[in-house]
Amino acid sequence: MKTLLSFPLATLVAIxxxxxxxxxxxxxxxxxxxxxNWLTCGGNYAxxxxxxxxxxxxxxxxxxxxxxxxxxxxxxxxxxxxxVVDGIIYVSERPNxxxxxDGHTGRPLWNYRRPMPADVLGCCGPVNRGLAxxxxxxxxxxxxxxxxxxxxxxxKQRWDKVVADYKPGYSMTAAPLAVKDKIIVGISGGEYGIRxxxxxxxxxxxxxxxxxxxxxxxxxPGNETWGGGDAWKNGGVGTWTTGTYDPExxxxxxxxxxxxxxxxxxxxxxxxxxxxxxxAIDPDSGKLRWYYQYTPHDVHDWDSSEVPLLIDAPIGxxxxxxxxxxxxxxxxxxxxxxTGQFITGKAFAKQTWAKGLDEKGRPIxxxxxxxxxxxxxxYPGLEGAVNWPPPSYSPDTGLFYVHAQDNYxxxxxxxxxxxxxxxxxxxxxxxxxxxAEPYGAVKAIEATTGNVKWEFKEQTSSNSGIxxxxxxxxxxxxxxxxxxxLNAATGETLWNFQxxxxxxxxxxxxxxxxxxxxxxxxxxxxxTFAL
Amino acid sequence: xxxxxxxxxxxxxxxEPPPAPVKPAATSQTPADLEKGRLLFxxxxxxxxxAQGEGGKGPTLAQPTLPRASDWDSLVRIISNxxxxxxxxxxxLEATEIELVAKYVQSLGSLPVVPLPGxxxxxxxIYASKGGCAQCHMIRGKGGVFGPDLSDVGRRRSAPYLRRSxxxxxxxxxxxxxAWRSDVPLPQNFLYVRVVTRDGQEFxxxxxNEDTFSIQIRDAAGAVHSFFKSNLAELHKDFGxxxxxxxxxxxxxxxxxDVVAFxxxxxxxx
Numbered sequence: 157m158k159t160l161l162s163f164p165l166a167t168l169v170a171i172x173x174x175x176x177x178x179x180x181x182x183x184x185x186x187x188x189x190x191x192x193n194w195l196t197c198g199g200n201y202a203x204x205x206x207x208x209x210x211x212x213x214x215x216x217x218x219x220x221x222x223x224x225x226x227x228x229x230x231x232x233x234x235x236x237x238x239x240v241v242d243g244i245i246y247v248s249e250r251p252n253x254x255x256x257x258d259g260h261t262g263r264p265l266w267n268y269r270r271p272m273p274a275d276v277l278g279c280c281g282p283v284n285r286g287l288a289x290x291x292x293x294x295x296x297x298x299x300x301x302x303x304x305x306x307x308x309x310x311x312k313q314r315w316d317k318v319v320a321d322y323k324p325g326y327s328m329t330a331a332p333l334a335v336k337d338k339i340i341v342g343i344s345g346g347e348y349g350i351r352x353x354x355x356x357x358x359x360x361x362x363x364x365x366x367x368x369x370x371x372x373x374x375x376x377p378g379n380e381t382w383g384g385g386d387a388w389k390n391g392g393v394g395t396w397t398t399g400t401y402d403p404e405x406x407x408x409x410x411x412x413x414x415x416x417x418x419x420x421x422x423x424x425x426x427x428x429x430x431x432x433x434x435x436a437i438d439p440d441s442g443k444l445r446w447y448y449q450y451t452p453h454d455v456h457d458w459d460s461s462e463v464p465l466l467i468d469a470p471i472g473x474x475x476x477x478x479x480x481x482x483x484x485x486x487x488x489x490x491x492x493x494x495t496g497q498f499i500t501g502k503a504f505a506k507q508t509w510a511k512g513l514d515e516k517g518r519p520i521x522x523x524x525x526x527x528x529x530x531x532x533x534x535y536p537g538l539e540g541a542v543n544w545p546p547p548s549y550s551p552d553t554g555l556f557y558v559h560a561q562d563n564y565x566x567x568x569x570x571x572x573x574x575x576x577x578x579x580x581x582x583x584x585x586x587x588x589x590x591x592a593e594p595y596g597a598v599k600a601i602e603a604t605t606g607n608v609k610w611e612f613k614e615q616t617s618s619n620s621g622i623x624x625x626x627x628x629x630x631x632x633x634x635x636x637x638x639x640x641x642l643n644a645a646t647g648e649t650l651w652n653f654q655x656x657x658x659x660x661x662x663x664x665x666x667x668x669x670x671x672x673x674x675x676x677x678x679x680x681x682x683x684t685f686a687l
Numbered sequence: 688x689x690x691x692x693x694x695x696x697x698x699x700x701x702x703e704p705p706p707a708p709v710k711p712a713a714t715s716q717t718p719a720d721l722e723k724g725r726l727l728f729x730x731x732x733x734x735x736x737x738a739q740g741e742g743g744k745g746p747t748l749a750q751p752t753l754p755r756a757s758d759w760d761s762l763v764r765i766i767s768n769x770x771x772x773x774x775x776x777x778x779x780l781e782a783t784e785i786e787l788v789a790k791y792v793q794s795l796g797s798l799p800v801v802p803l804p805g806x807x808x809x810x811x812x813i814y815a816s817k818g819g820c821a822q823c824h825m826i827r828g829k830g831g832v833f834g835p836d837l838s839d840v841g842r843r844r845s846a847p848y849l850r851r852s853x854x855x856x857x858x859x860x861x862x863x864x865x866a867w868r869s870d871v872p873l874p875q876n877f878l879y880v881r882v883v884t885r886d887g888q889e890f891x892x893x894x895x896n897e898d899t900f901s902i903q904i905r906d907a908a909g910a911v912h913s914f915f916k917s918n919l920a921e922l923h924k925d926f927g928x929x930x931x932x933x934x935x936x937x938x939x940x941x942x943x944x945d946v947v948a949f950x951x952x953x954x955x956x957x
Contacts, residue, residue, distance in 0.1 A: 530730050531779065569779035585779050591862030591876055591926070614899045616867055636898035649917070652900055 177308040179241055179289045181336050185403050192667035194240040197286040197331035201401040202466035205548040207665045210627035211672035212687060217629055217641045217651045219687055223673060224262030226682040234677035235283040237621055237662030247682055248284035252298045254306060259668040266311030276300050278327035279347045286331030290359050295339050297328035303341055303357055315362040324577045325350050331398045335439045338365055342395030346413040349390030349581035354410055356442060366442025370395060370412050370430050378429035387424040390575045392416030393431045397461040397544050405494060407445055408437045409479055413459040417573040419527040420583025427452035432460045446496035451485050455526050456568060457538045458484040463546050469604050471499055480603050482558040484540025488606040502606030504599055505541035505562040509534050527568035527584045537566030538586045546662055548622040553644050556603040557630055561617035564594030598632055600647060610647035621662025631674055633659025639676045655683055716790050724791030727784055740795040742845025744859060749795045754842055754956055762789045776864045803846055803948045810949025813942050832909050841953040849950045856931035879930050880904050882914060883921040
């Protein structure tokens with residue numbers, strides 16, 4: 157019998173040459189220099205989800221085949237965008253399970269499991285959308301509102317901090333954002349009368365460094381936009397998707413959620429700052445640099461939770477630092493990210509609630525589109541013209557790609573609402589239109605103008621993220637299970653594969669031993685493809 | 688944030704809030720309450736159940752005992768939650784409003800029941816012979832699978848609605864408030880589809896399933912055909928249309944009465 161010791165040592169090294177994990181801040185900041193890896197949820201700090209890798213191309217993508225499939229032992233759809241570091245893939249499974257996977261084989265290297273209480277409220281299920289890595293540690297937000305630090309080499313827990321008490325309605329699903337020596341995290345709960353915030357924690361110790369409340373308290377600027385009473389205390393305004401970061405301006409950008417109660421604004425007359433906005437935050441102090449509110453006094457549950465993507469591009473012949481976002485309210489916005497100044501905005505899907513935007517980007521409302529007891533038909537419906545699935549930006553095409561839903565209306569109802577801790581606090585609801593079949597689409601939007609260049613129609617709306625590559629490809633997935641590739645310049649279909657599971661994760665690409673792979677979470681599995 | 692999932696219209700990932708607590712029937716029922724209930728009913732219910740609860744797309748509510756809501760609690764529960772797997776949605780009403788609607792619905796039960804003119808036994812024979820209905824429709828496991836199953840149609844549809852469906856089949860086809868079922872979606876709406884393949888073959892049938900890249904249809908003989916959309920030269924979706932022929936002239940007036948009486952008698956609870 158041959159023993160393990162009888163193998164030459166070199167063979168073992170060749171099989172498993174990972175090296176000890178180390179991802180300092182500088183590697184994440186310079187992520188574009190190492191397209192072999194996927195070091196932060198958005199691909200880079202600007203949220204591009206773009207990779208310069210080009211082995212898989214427009215001419216050969218039709219030949220890619222499954223390389224391996226990792227299947228979860230737990231039920232429940234995945235919404236993760238994996239991290240990839242030097243041959244190891246890190247995924248969050250549902251609920252509260254983290255796995256490190258060998259990129260060569262698809263076999264797990266370690267597993268971290270944390271029990272989850274059964275009484276977490278959460279509007280939309282115990283999903284998890286991704287992880288952060290910094291140094292030799294993995295960070296995850298749990299559904300029951302803990303921030304956990306895990307040794308990236310072994311899967312052993314280092315520390316576990318309570319971010320919020322989940323019982324009144326807080327939950328967490330987004331990937332944390334690692335910036336310098338801090339881990340920045342957002343929360344959900346806008347349907348339960350929580351008061352929203354954005355937190356930063358010391359990456360080494362887990363001590364809280366700062367908290368930025370997204371609903372200002374009495375005496376703070378912005379509190380006067382909540383009607384003067386106590387509505388601000390239960391004003392909602394979650395921070396439930398991961399933001400972006402500009403190292404030069406040393407500013408973090410984060411989208412904020414709906415004010416509460418969602419559909420009945422009577423208790424909160426005013427603009428309701430900083431709901432349905434993007435906030436620009438100093439990551440060292442947590443201080444607000446500027447804000448821009450897309451939907452003042454929202455009554456349709458149109459969170460501004462889509463990724464505030466950061467691009468540098470010319471406007472009127474002058475290079476500008478821009479922030480672009482496709483908003484749930486059906487408008488695409490271009491802002492100056494140094495100042496928060498509105499530059500332009502344009503509807504990218506059917507909408508009936510606003511006549512347009514004024515010179516500052518404030519919507520010019522169509523009268524009578526607020527929810528009522530008899531119901532009011534409005535485009536878009538509550539899920540919005542976009543929702544949360546992360547977009548992509550290709551510097552090669554200058555196009556911004558986002559999963560949208562179009563021709564989508566709902567009937568909005570308003571009802572009375574009294575805040576009670578741990579209870580739903582929405583003040584109404586919606587109903588679909590009988591017989592209607594809205595459609596999903598990848599929309600390719602010119603990033604500096606908001607003009608839609610092309611759209612790729614899908615049968616239904618999709619929650620999948622989008623990936624673009626240096627070889628001119630776009631990868632995305634559908635709710636009906638297809639992972640597919642388009643020509644990023646034209647929208648032409650080049651390849652598709654039926655995974656058998658609803659695709660709601662973000663695709664990534666990376667190199668293993670110099671060979672390019674593309675991976676996507678579908679159903680409860682991670683699929684990888686290669687030539 | 689509601690809706691980290693996407694499109695309620697497309698898939699019901701979004702968890703509905705828990706239903707309002709059900710209170711026992713209040714004893715008092717003032718004319719003012721009844722009027723409030725009638726107004727709410729006309730806004731939220733009459734589209735399907737008819738202005739007087741006489742029925743239509745939804746069953747008649749003007750009957751002494753409602754099969755699925757024989758007591759106060761079940762009536763309030765159905766109005767609050769809807770009926771899963773049917774076209775009946777949950778009401779977007781407050782608890783007190785639901786009680787007002789429920790009281791109004793209960794009051795409809797005292798309306799006189801109008802007897803149907805036809806003979807259900809004769810209708811059954813016409814259904815099987817002259818009508819040829821069983822070629823496409825199934826009753827209790829017997830018949831074709833092309834058209835909707837009729838085993839329980841007497842409970843789900845009113846007699847005037849059934850009559851109109853025989854005379855003008857496209858006047859209304861089954862539509863749902865939720866276009867797609869669940870995470871891996873199956874369509875809920877009735878849809879007649881015609882396709883022409885790139886090599887010139889033509890097919891028509893009812894949509895069984897459809898996704899971004901493919902569509903599956905069932906033809907009149909019951910056979911399922913699957914197509915990649917990239918192989919189709921034409922794809923026509925006849926929303927709101929029915930492939931069923933009209934029986935306006937094929938049946939005599941008496942035959943029509945008999946078939947309506949037969950269909951109205953079809954109930955799985957019998």
